[in-house]
Amino acid sequence: MKLRKIAEKLGFTVFAGAECLDREVSGGYAGDLLSDVMANSSAGDIWVTLQTHENTVAVATLRDLAGIVLVGGREPDGDTVRRAEAEGVPILVSPQRTFEVVGRLIEAGVPERGAG
Amino acid sequence: MTLTREFEIVGDDFTNAGWVSTEIKSILRNVGYPADVIRRLAIATYEAEMNVVMYARRGHLTLELDPHRVRVVLEDEGDGIPDIELALQEGYSTATDKMRARGFGAGMGLPNIRRSVDVFEMVSEVGRGTRLEFEVRARAGDSVHEHPEASEAES
Numbered sequence: 001m002k003l004r005k006i007a008e009k010l011g012f013t014v015f016a017g018a019e020c021l022d023r024e025v026s027g028g029y030a031g032d033l034l035s036d037v038m039a040n041s042s043a044g045d046i047w048v049t050l051q052t053h054e055n056t057v058a059v060a061t062l063r064d065l066a067g068i069v070l071v072g073g074r075e076p077d078g079d080t081v082r083r084a085e086a087e088g089v090p091i092l093v094s095p096q097r098t099f100e101v102v103g104r105l106i107e108a109g110v111p112e113r114g115a116g
Numbered sequence: 117m118t119l120t121r122e123f124e125i126v127g128d129d130f131t132n133a134g135w136v137s138t139e140i141k142s143i144l145r146n147v148g149y150p151a152d153v154i155r156r157l158a159i160a161t162y163e164a165e166m167n168v169v170m171y172a173r174r175g176h177l178t179l180e181l182d183p184h185r186v187r188v189v190l191e192d193e194g195d196g197i198p199d200i201e202l203a204l205q206e207g208y209s210t211a212t213d214k215m216r217a218r219g220f221g222a223g224m225g226l227p228n229i230r231r232s233v234d235v236f237e238m239v240s241e242v243g244r245g246t247r248l249e250f251e252v253r254a255r256a257g258d259s260v261h262e263h264p265e266a267s268e269a270e271s
Contacts, residue, residue: 035224058134062158
C-alpha cells in the first residue's frame with residue numbers, strides 16, 4: 001500500500017518528503033525510544049512516534065523506513081524538516097494519539113508483522 | 117583488498133548526530149554488501165556514534181572494508197566507562213533528562229551493538245576515553261559481490 005493513499009485516507013498532513021509518497025508501506029512500528037526503533041523496526045515500516053527532533057530522520061534513513069507519522073498534532077522542528085527533505089524521508093502529522101493512529105493504520109490495511 | 121575510511125564525530129552535536137552512520141550505510145550500499153550486513157552495521161554504527169555524541173568530547177571512527185567483513189574501530193576522548201559489564205546490561209543508562217526526552221537513554225545502545233555484530237571488543241580508561249571495535253561478517257548464503265564503484269568510495 002502506498003504512503004500517499006494512507007495519508008489521504010487517514011487525513012495526515014504532509015510536512016516533508018511530499019515527492020516520496022509513492023513509497024510502499026509494508027508494515028508499521030510505534031515507538032518513542034530511538035534504540036528500540038533501530039533494533040526492532042523493519043524496512044518499509046511506517047513509524048508512529050511523538051519525537052519531533054532531527055535525530056528521527058537518521059533512524060528512518062538507516063532502517064529504510066517508509067515514513068514518519070507524528071502524533072497528537074505535534075509538528076516537526078525546522079531542522080527536522082530540512083533534514084527530512086535532504087534525505088527524502090516523508091514526515092506526516094496526525095491530530096490523533098498513538099493508540100488511535102495505529103488502530104486506523106491497521107484498519108486501513110497496513111500489514112501486521114506479528115510477533116518477533 | 118581493504119578500503120579504509122576515517123570519520124570524526126563531535127560530542128554533544130545532536131544536530132549532526134547520525135550523519136556518520138548514514139554516510140557509512142551509503143558507502144556499504146555502493147560497494148554492494150548484502151542487505152543483512154548493511155542492516156546490522158547501520159544499527160551498530162548508529163548506536164556507537166550516538167554514544168560519542170552523548171558521552172564523549174569527540175571520537176575517531178575507522179571503517180575497514182574487505183569483501184567478506186566490515187570492521188569498525190571507534191576511539192573516543194571522554195570520561196570513559198568505569199564498569200563495562202554494567203554498561204553492557206540491558207536497561208542500564210547514565211543518560212541525562214535532556215537525552216531521555218529525545219528518546220535516548222533506554223540502556224539499549226551497547227546491547228544493540230553487541231547483538232548486531234560478530235566480533236565485539238571494548239576497553240575503557242576512566243578519565244581518558246573508550247575504544248570500541250566490532251566486526252560484521254557476511255554469512256554463508258549472503259551474496260557478496262564487489263561493486264565497480266568500490267574504488268570510488270575511497271575518494
